[in-house]
Amino acid sequence: MDMKRSYYEDIRLFSSGVTIFWFILLMSFLLFYPLVFKNYYVYMANYVAINIIVVVGLNLLVGYTGQISLGHAGFYAIGAYATISLMTLAHFPFLLALVCAGLIAAAFGFLLGLPALRLEGPYLAIATLGFGLTITTIIGRIEMLGGRQGLHAPDLLIMGFPLDTDRRFYYLVMLITVLLVLFARNITKTKVGRAFIAIRDAHIAAETMGVNLLLYKTLAFALSAFYAGVAGGLYAFVLRFIEPELFSMFLSVFFLTMAVAGGLGSVMGPIAGAIVLSFLDLQLRNILSIPYIGDWLRQLSTSYFSLTGVSNIQFIVFGTILILIMLFEPMGLYGLWIRAKKYWKTWPF
Amino acid sequence: MIDFLQMIISGIAVGSSYALMALGMVLIYKASEVPNFVQGEMALLPVFMAYMLIYSYGQSVFAAFFGALAFAMLLGCFIEFAVVRRAKNPNILGLIIITIGLEMVLLGFVSWKFGADQRVMPFPISSYSSIMIGDVYISTLDLLTLVTALVIMTCLFLFFRFSKLGVAMKATQQNETAARLMGIRTHRVKMISWGISATVGTVAGLLLAPVFMEPYMMWSPMLKGFAAAVIGGMTSLPGAVFGAYIVGIVEHLFGGYISMEYKAVVAFAVIVIVLCVRPSGLFARHYVKKV
Numbered sequence: 001m002d003m004k005r006s007y008y009e010d011i012r013l014f015s016s017g018v019t020i021f022w023f024i025l026l027m028s029f030l031l032f033y034p035l036v037f038k039n040y041y042v043y044m045a046n047y048v049a050i051n052i053i054v055v056v057g058l059n060l061l062v063g064y065t066g067q068i069s070l071g072h073a074g075f076y077a078i079g080a081y082a083t084i085s086l087m088t089l090a091h092f093p094f095l096l097a098l099v100c101a102g103l104i105a106a107a108f109g110f111l112l113g114l115p116a117l118r119l120e121g122p123y124l125a126i127a128t129l130g131f132g133l134t135i136t137t138i139i140g141r142i143e144m145l146g147g148r149q150g151l152h153a154p155d156l157l158i159m160g161f162p163l164d165t166d167r168r169f170y171y172l173v174m175l176i177t178v179l180l181v182l183f184a185r186n187i188t189k190t191k192v193g194r195a196f197i198a199i200r201d202a203h204i205a206a207e208t209m210g211v212n213l214l215l216y217k218t219l220a221f222a223l224s225a226f227y228a229g230v231a232g233g234l235y236a237f238v239l240r241f242i243e244p245e246l247f248s249m250f251l252s253v254f255f256l257t258m259a260v261a262g263g264l265g266s267v268m269g270p271i272a273g274a275i276v277l278s279f280l281d282l283q284l285r286n287i288l289s290i291p292y293i294g295d296w297l298r299q300l301s302t303s304y305f306s307l308t309g310v311s312n313i314q315f316i317v318f319g320t321i322l323i324l325i326m327l328f329e330p331m332g333l334y335g336l337w338i339r340a341k342k343y344w345k346t347w348p349f
Numbered sequence: 350m351i352d353f354l355q356m357i358i359s360g361i362a363v364g365s366s367y368a369l370m371a372l373g374m375v376l377i378y379k380a381s382e383v384p385n386f387v388q389g390e391m392a393l394l395p396v397f398m399a400y401m402l403i404y405s406y407g408q409s410v411f412a413a414f415f416g417a418l419a420f421a422m423l424l425g426c427f428i429e430f431a432v433v434r435r436a437k438n439p440n441i442l443g444l445i446i447i448t449i450g451l452e453m454v455l456l457g458f459v460s461w462k463f464g465a466d467q468r469v470m471p472f473p474i475s476s477y478s479s480i481m482i483g484d485v486y487i488s489t490l491d492l493l494t495l496v497t498a499l500v501i502m503t504c505l506f507l508f509f510r511f512s513k514l515g516v517a518m519k520a521t522q523q524n525e526t527a528a529r530l531m532g533i534r535t536h537r538v539k540m541i542s543w544g545i546s547a548t549v550g551t552v553a554g555l556l557l558a559p560v561f562m563e564p565y566m567m568w569s570p571m572l573k574g575f576a577a578a579v580i581g582g583m584t585s586l587p588g589a590v591f592g593a594y595i596v597g598i599v600e601h602l603f604g605g606y607i608s609m610e611y612k613a614v615v616a617f618a619v620i621v622i623v624l625c626v627r628p629s630g631l632f633a634r635h636y637v638k639k640v
Binding site: 062066068115118119120121122123125126127129130131133134137138141253256260264301304305306307308309310312313314315316317318319320321322323326327328330 | 378384432435436437441442443445446447449450451452453454455456457458460461462463464465466564572575576579583610611613614616617618620621624625628629630
């Protein structure tokens with residue numbers, strides 16, 4: 001049904017007029033969103049958008065290139081710390097600092113990509129995991145970066161215009177998110193993206209066909225790290241305060257959960273995954289105040305479990321999602337969407 | 350010199366608990382080709398169950414430990430049977446994600462049940478008493494860990510060498526199709542591998558619990574065990590043990606001579622170096638995929 005007949009049809013940004021219509025609708029929704037919704041929901045949108053950036057970047061690495069990374073919180077931390085310290089110590093303007101932070105993260109991504117050339121499967125998993133842990137440990141020990149106490153974000157000015165509320169910051173975050181998502185979507189259609197997919201499907205065959213593994217594997221790591229770095233820089237200004245504990249191993253796992261839940265190897269899937277799971281994450285943080293379920297959980301916790309540990313239900317929910325998706329729909333939400341679409345298009349048959 | 354010896358001894362002692370985790374890891378990797386992130390939590394749940402048996406049900410320490418080990422066996426079998434086996438045409442990424450998911454579920458469950466408080470596991474041997482060998486001190490608990498680790502390693506060696514089940518396990522690991530053709534129920538053998546691995550992990554957990562007991566207690570030993578297994582090559586039992594002792598000793602020497610602060614992460618530096626030199630670990634033949 002979605003048969004592509006020529007190369008130019010494949011690389012077009014919008015496959016039909018209907019897509020353009022939906023795109024415009026989405027953009028205008030995003031434009032008017034902060035005017036309609038309350039402050040908390042704008043904050044939520046910023047948080048979701050930042051997660052979208054990370055997950056789209058992570059998906060370029062995990063979904064398209066097939067390299068697992070359990071260390072993305074490390075790149076995220078590098079981005080956050082680099083942005084703030086470039087602004088406070090070197091007095092860079094925000095956007096320049098953000099891009100530089102992304103590039104620093106990309107440089108670390110390149111470094112991590114080098115051993116990844118020779119590693120696969122469990123070896124790569126433990127190496128990236130170790131990377132993430134090492135970064136947070138090192139950052140926590142550097143006095144200049146605030147050590148364990150953490151850092152406060154400076155005031156944010158863009159060309160003299162202060163972005164001091166969530167509402168004002170929202171437009172900047174959304175602009176960057178849309179640009180980066182479009183960039184990711186386009187890169188999958190280029191030579192680079194095809195090389196990534198070839199490496200994922202059969203790296204030896206890809207090498208035989210002339211794909212430079214050294215170049216493209218490190219590029220995938222660097223690109224993915226760039227996304228995480230930029231997102232980290234933005235995150236620092238959403239929270240306005242960062243400390244090493246924020247960037248734990250569980251954050252890396254959370255990013256991976258979002259990518260997997262959305263569907264690896266597609267651009268739209270991870271976005272859906274990031275939206276659904278970030279929303280769930282924010283809801284589960286104060287789980288006891290959810291109507292009905294909250295009261296029931298409070299009773300259950302006091303009689304059988306402990307009330308202090310109730311926030312850990314979050315882990316149970318995310319873990320269950322990971323397992324169920326891997327067991328029943330490895331393509332995640334995107335896979336469900338494809339199946340639903342197919343079902344309706346071919347309905348009576 | 351005495352400092353040096355002391356550090357080596359402490360390194361070996363802590364390496365023993367890593368070795369137990371690494372052995373569990375390798376057992377499962379050989380059976381199901383999963384890097385098992387749930388290894389730590391498969392031990393965590395039985396350890397907390399032992400704690401509950403002692404405090405809520407008034408059982409004796411030995412009965413509780415025995416109960417915990419039996420429960421670990423069942424838990425490992427259940428995880429393989431109910432989750433890992435059900436994965437549709439699993440690739441390595443999918444399996445890693447499944448074990449991470451399991452890990453989160455079990456960890457969440459235990460921390461929901463017990464909160465984040467520090468607890469103290471009653472243990473027949475005090476963790477403060479120590480004995481002197483020559484000029485170096487070793488705490489009796491460390492000594493017990495060391496001896497237990499050695500006993501378990503020997504048992505595993507004998508098990509794989511002489512028992513029928515052990516040989517069947519080795520056959521399944523080497524060539525599953527051939528093993529099934531020879532009449533081995535490979536699924537059941539894999540399931541038992543998971544059970545044994547959880548039991549071995551629980552032994553490590555029970556030995557760690559008197560010193561430090563809270564829901565995150567198995568997290569660091571699990572990662573160190575994983576690192577050790579990777580150094581040893583993921584598929585070699587002696588390699589895993591050797592790797593664990595390397596990790597333990599390097600950690601202590603690094604902590605003593607260079608920096609106490611970075612001690613926790615030095616294991617990962619070691620594995621990155623080892624993997625750069627030998628991408629499949631020290632003890633495994635480099636795996637070359639046929640095209």
